[in-house]
Structures are given as C-alpha cells and as structure tokens.
Amino acid sequence: MSFALRHRHRCVALVRFRDDADQDFSADSSHCEATGMSIVQRECVSQSNHRQEVDMAEPPISLQPSLTVDGISINVPSLPEAVSSIVSAAQRGDNFSVCTLNLDHVVQLQQHANFRAAYRRARFVTADGFPIVVLSRLMGTRIERTTGADLVEPVCAEARKKGLSVFLLGSNDSTLNMTAQRLSERFMGLQIAGCLAPGPGFDPYSSEADVAIETIRASGARLCFVALGAPRQELFAARCLDELNGTGVLCIGAALDFIAGTQSRAPSIARRTGLEWAWRMLREPRRLGPRYVRCMSVVPRLVARTIPQIVQARMRKAA
Numbered sequence: 001m002s003f004a005l006r007h008r009h010r011c012v013a014l015v016r017f018r019d020d021a022d023q024d025f026s027a028d029s030s031h032c033e034a035t036g037m038s039i040v041q042r043e044c045v046s047q048s049n050h051r052q053e054v055d056m057a058e059p060p061i062s063l064q065p066s067l068t069v070d071g072i073s074i075n076v077p078s079l080p081e082a083v084s085s086i087v088s089a090a091q092r093g094d095n096f097s098v099c100t101l102n103l104d105h106v107v108q109l110q111q112h113a114n115f116r117a118a119y120r121r122a123r124f125v126t127a128d129g130f131p132i133v134v135l136s137r138l139m140g141t142r143i144e145r146t147t148g149a150d151l152v153e154p155v156c157a158e159a160r161k162k163g164l165s166v167f168l169l170g171s172n173d174s175t176l177n178m179t180a181q182r183l184s185e186r187f188m189g190l191q192i193a194g195c196l197a198p199g200p201g202f203d204p205y206s207s208e209a210d211v212a213i214e215t216i217r218a219s220g221a222r223l224c225f226v227a228l229g230a231p232r233q234e235l236f237a238a239r240c241l242d243e244l245n246g247t248g249v250l251c252i253g254a255a256l257d258f259i260a261g262t263q264s265r266a267p268s269i270a271r272r273t274g275l276e277w278a279w280r281m282l283r284e285p286r287r288l289g290p291r292y293v294r295c296m297s298v299v300p301r302l303v304a305r306t307i308p309q310i311v312q313a314r315m316r317k318a319a
Contacts, residue, residue, distance in 0.1 A: 101125055145274075167196075
C-alpha cells in the first residue's frame with residue numbers, strides 16, 4: 001500500500017512544546033484496559049501552558065563519525081545514550097520521534113519517499129540491524145546494536161524516576177493489558193496514561209489515526225510507545241510530530257508482544273552474535289523468508305555506498 005497518496009498533513013517545521021510549569025499526573029489504577037478503539041486510561045491533570053517554538057531537532061552531540069544511510073544519520077551509538085537522550089527530551093516537553101534502523105528499513109527507505117521523509121524527521125536514530133552496526137564500527141565508531149525492544153524497559157525505569165507518563169499503542173487488547181500489568185509490576189509507580197489497540201490494517205493517515213492521536217493527546221502522556229511495525233509506526237510517528245503537544249514517540253516493533261509473552265524474542269546469544277534474524281526466520285519461514293531475502297539483496301549496495309564514508313572517516317582519524 002502506498003501511504004504517500006493518502007498523506008493529508010502539512011509538514012512545515014518540527015514544533016517543540018516546552019512546558020512553562022510542571023505537570024501533575026494522578027492515577028487510580030495500576031494498569032490500563034483497552035477494548036477495541038475504546039480506552040480506560042489514567043486520569044491526567046495538567047497544569048501547564050505550552051509555548052511553541054521552531055526546533056531543528058538537533059541530534060545528540062557526538063565527536064564520533066556517524067554512518068549515513070540514504071540521508072539518515074545514526075546519531076545515538078548506545079542504549080544508555082539513547083535512554084538518556086529520550087528521557088531528557090521528554091522532560092523538556094519536546095515533540096520528537098525515535099527510529100531504529102535495520103535492513104528491512106533500508107529496503108523501505110529505498111522504495112518509499114514518505115518513509116524516508118518520516119525517518120529524516122526522527123530526532124534519534126539507533127542501529128538496529130547487525131550489518132548496520134558492523135559498517136558503523138568499520139568507520140571507527142563505537143556503537144552498540146539498540147533495538148526498539150531494548151528501549152522499552154530502561155526508558156520506563158527512567159520515566160518512573162522522573163515522573164513521566166507513558167502511553168502504549170499497538171498490538172491487541174490482551175497484549176496491551178498484560179504489558180501494562182507487567183510494566184507496572186516491574187516499575188512500581190510508573191504512570192501508564194493509557195493504552196490503545198488499533199484495528200487491523202491501521203492506516204497512519206486515516207480517521208482511526210486521528211482518533212488515536214487525539215486519545216494520546218488527551219492522556220497527557222510524555223512518552224508513547226508505538227508497536228505497529230514498519231512503515232506504519234514511523235509514518236504515524238511523523239504525524240505525531242505535528243499534532244501532539246510535548247510527546248516523544250518511540251517506534252518499537254514487536255516489543256510489547258515480547259514483554260507480554262505473546263511472542264518469544266531470540267535468545268541473548270543469538271542477539272549478541274547477530275543471528276537473531278536467523279532464529280526468527282527458522283520460527284516463521286513463510287512470513288519472514290521473503291523479507292530477509294529482500295534484506296540480503298540490499299547489502300552489496302549498502303556496503304558499496306558506505307565504503308567512501310569508511311575511507312573518509314579513517315583518513316580523518318589518521319590525520
């Protein structure tokens with residue numbers, strides 16, 4: 001499906017909303033319950049006035065060279081830096097999005113202009129795919145693989161400490177309820193502002209998406225975890241940059257299913273050795289086999305386009 005033909009919002013500049021006063025959130029339950037498009041959410045009492053200002057969404061400052069893929073710069077080299085940057089931006093009341101670049105995304109970046117546009121608006125981009133990590137290291141960059149699934153729990157841990165409320169979007173009702181319950185148990189005091197499970201075939205530019213954005217806005221959440229899969233989650237996150245007030249949107253893939261236990265994540269040894277894709281393909285060959293064939297097909301082109309960056313980075317380092 002080409003979402004570009006149905007793109008209705010107007011992108012002018014990324015707007016940051018900075019709080020002039022602290023927000024007070026109160027809740028009467030330990031987790032949220034979602035039923036279809038309906039929602040039972042924590043009560044949010046906001047005492048803030050927002051000031052709008054144009055923000056060029058500068059990435060974290062780093063002295064290391066960063067790999068650029070189709071105009072997308074990987075600007076967050078590790079999980080701790082990602083968590084720190086995300087939480088700091090949320091505390092400031094910024095609008096921002098977080099994407100995690102892997103080979104499947106590289107394929108889609110080459111094929112879909114609207115996906116590239118959404119990615120280029122992301123404030124923070126991490127290296128998800130293992131080949132991306134290897135190419136970055138060849139440039140002399142100290143970088144760690146950081147997936148959407150890696151982000152959720154450490155971000156929630158810091159959000160609890162800082163009093164930042166979170167919203168869960170994606171998957172289905174039972175998964176959301178279980179995820180919310182487990183996060184509330186693991187991070188006592190975490191404020192879950194709400195949960196929402198869109199219907200199948202969710203379109204980021206539909207009236208259903210309009211309702212989702214309004215629900216997130218009404219919840220007062222400062223962070224929103226979006227588990228819709230690519231490209232839907234990245235396109236939806238780009239819309240949120242224009243239409244939410246002071247909410248960071250994290251694109252996290254199947255992370256909520258991993259936490260709920262409705263899907264199994266690869267063993268840690270497979271993740272550390274870059275073989276998570278093989279483990280997943282063996283479990284779901286019919287669904288994932290064609291995807292990984294497409295991913296492997298872009299590797300030669302990706303390497304060829306990265307070699308000049310590697311040579312240039314090495315020459316600068318040697319100088």
